[in-house]
Amino acid sequence: MKILVINPGSTSTKTAVFGGGEPIFIESIHHPSDVLSQFNSLKEQKDFRKEKIVEVLKKHNISLDQLKVVIGRGGILKPIEAGTYRVNNRLMNDLIQSKVEHASNLGGIIAYEIAAGLGIPAYIADPVSVDEFEEVARVSGLKEINRISLLHTLNIRANAFRYAEENSKKFEDLNIIVAHLGGGISIAPLKNGKIVDVNNANEGGPFSPERAGSLPSVDVMKMSYSGKYEKNELVRLFTKKGGLVSYLGVNNMSEVIEKIRIGDKYAKLIVDAMCYQIAKEIGAMATVLNGNVEAIIFTGGLSHNKELIDEIGKRVNWIAPIVVYPGEGEMSALAMAAFRVLKGEEKEREYI
Structure with missing residues (x-):
């Protein structure tokens, strides 16, 4: 059971394949600034980054047909509950049309395009816009302004x-x-x-x-x-x-x-x-x-x-009591989110 994890950053695309809960490889693909400058927007980088991901898979002797699921970093979306979301047309459109141009928006888009060609699911998980606030937490002290949920959800x-x-x-x-x-x-x-x-x-x-x-x-x-x-x-x-x-x-x-x-x-x-x-x-x-x-x-x-x-x-x-889990581990966090769905520990969510 192999999971492809895609985490786009401003000048790199972290890519990993996990199997059985453990990483088979994790690699950060660096994109030179002179190459990225040829594109007019982040969205135009989609095919370029996708090709680089496929090249890395080949380098590690992993064929696309070995993949069970693809998961990308969640982008800038509307407020949603926490969880792992299957990328559907509505989610794709919101990522493509997002008013905020952020590299993370490419995560779900690239995951969807790779997965669609293989007939397997594409997911995103726990984007920064997750909102599970109680209503009392939204009140700011000024009627014209609401408190909003924005955090390192993943x-x-x-x-x-x-x-x-x-x-x-x-x-x-x-x-x-x-x-x-x-x-x-x-x-x-x-x-x-x-x-x-x-x-x-x-x-x-x-x-x-x-x-x-x-x-x-x-x-x-x-x-x-x-x-x-x-x-x-x-x-x-x-x-x-x-x-x-x-x-x-x-x-x-x-x-x-x-x-x-x-x-x-x-x-x-x-x-x-x-x-x-x-x-x-x-x-x-x-x-x-x-x-x-x-x-x-x-x-x-x-x-x-x-x-x-x-x-x-x-x-x-x-x-x-204090517990310390240092570091970020975004690649592992994304992989584990997909594994929880595959193992039935958590239900996939629908973006509506």
Whole structure:
């Protein structure tokens, strides 16, 4: 039972084949910028990237007719429940016509085109737009603005499934908090397996290596009308040049930790502040679960850093036991989502 996994990025396409739950190979296909510049849009790169994927399969002696299913990274879609979705015409159209041009949109499109030629299913799983909010979580404090669900769904759910399996629990019985710590930060409470709230990973919550997180609204308004910034400059400032980049000029946590080790007190203050904000957000999400928290799971690239986890942990370890699953593992997460459907552990969903 072989599963082809496709995860397009801006300058690469991660490709893998899994068999029996284990990777047969995982390879990142690099696309030179001078080649990609020949295309007018990401959508025009579809056939080029598909050809490169087929070439990699041949290199690893895997024929297309050996594949049981193809799964791609979920793109920018309308709000949907978590799960594994079979790519149908409606989903394809939404990916093709998406107002947001993002490389992940190609995941489902390429998966569908490869699978259609083989007569096998194509899936996407747990895109960033998954929305399982309780209605009370949508209220912002201003009638004209709703809180929205935007998060690192794939990694959060993959590690929640891992925790359930390792602890002999049913996923739908889980009451846990998962903190994805990477370039962006998502802190999500799962109530009976549903992601019922989350800080918006782009616009709110703790600041991160690149993102500014929640900011005082009046000061943001003053910046917006100062005449110093265009709209796209502010978006970039808040989402790409905020957080550690704003304060320390770098987004690499290892570099920041090295600064602290050689005595940089300012760097330590900023990292302590980031940990403080992460811990505060975890504490807030514990109230969403009425304090009934089985575990706090840390995942994402920053979770490799023991000093960081220890600093956050000392503020939240009274809430629940801490579990650390470092890294992202998107390829494995996608493969496992497909395997759960194939094994009947989870039903495939229809995109409507």
